[in-house]
Amino acid sequence: MAQNSRVTLSKSQLSREKENLASYRRYLPALDLKRQQLMAERNRARIACADLEQAMHRAIEEAGATLPMMAEHRLDLKGLVTLEEVLIDMQNVAGVRLPQVRAVQVKVAPYGPMTRPHWVDALVRRLTEAVRLRAEMQVAERRMALLDKAVTRVTQRTNLFEKILIPQAEKNIRRIMVFIGDTERAAVVAAKLSKSKRAREKVARPEARA
Template sequence: MSRVSLSKTSLAKQNQALRTYERFLPSLDLKRRQLMAERAKEVAAQQQTRQRIAALRERVRETLPMLANTEVPLDDLVRLRGLRLGEENVLGARLPRLEEIDIQLADYGLLGKPHWVDTLVELLAEMLRLRVEEDLHDQRIAVLDAAVRKVTQRVNLFDKVLIPRTRDNIKRIRVYLSDAERAAIVRSKIAKNKRLRESLA
């Protein structure tokens, strides 16, 4: 920390700095609260996706008990061929956004597989989409966590370090200037009294 000069110029600079810090602090705190609200929305969306995954699992368990039959080959029926992600700016945080998902369904003979495989393929494709959404929620929450952490550090820097330090500096400079002014007045009176005594002598 650099030493603050105890002068009127320094006092003016410190007052200006304090006004600037106090002007920026509310907007930083608002941004932090907005980011936290966005994070809460994302967590809620993630929970919804997880509930849909759990409901889909339950649906498979109830409607397709024949999956226990290991004699029917079910490998590679559904495959994620690719996905395209975009980006959205939310309060300065660049969040990934799913723009397109390409799911490949295997070609299989309708007579070579049991009738329930069609339903299974649809459910597997839906599960794959939900899994991609869940991963995306994880990524978005991680980016929002980092943004909240960064803004919180800035809020704490302003609130707990810069503003109190600047107020202390202003107080110290004012005390010094007040003492210096008092000392100057006292010196002036002493000098005046000395001149008066010398003129009378």
């Protein structure tokens, strides 16, 4: 989108440059607003991701601290709680489609209360919470990655308008106006000189005949 530095020094080009400049200035505030919205959403996503990670680790640590019986190797707890499905909705934020969790479905393997210790029920609750939090954290990380990419892209476009296109259009307008002004002044001077010359020639012609 960068303009060619070899701009045509003409009134028609001056009109185009002015139109371009007006368009850039009109579009820049909307672009900057979008950047601010995406940055704010990215900050919220970063906080949410950190909160989910802390909550997940806390759920795992609490399971280990409150249920020391987990260390009893005679019990096979493998596959007791597994992630079955994560239902995702798409949210539109400033033109960017972002995933958000609608529901997390966790599968608990059937177990008989007579064949398992009584604390397995509490363990299942804590593991279910940890699995759910992990799934939500993964979606939050994906959301944050998309926002990082979107912020980078819109920042690049903002800089393009703010630091390249607008200054270049302003520079082109000044160059063209200076050129046109110089050309018009030169034309006026040339016209006056021509008029003066004709006047001198007109005065000189009768004298030559005499």
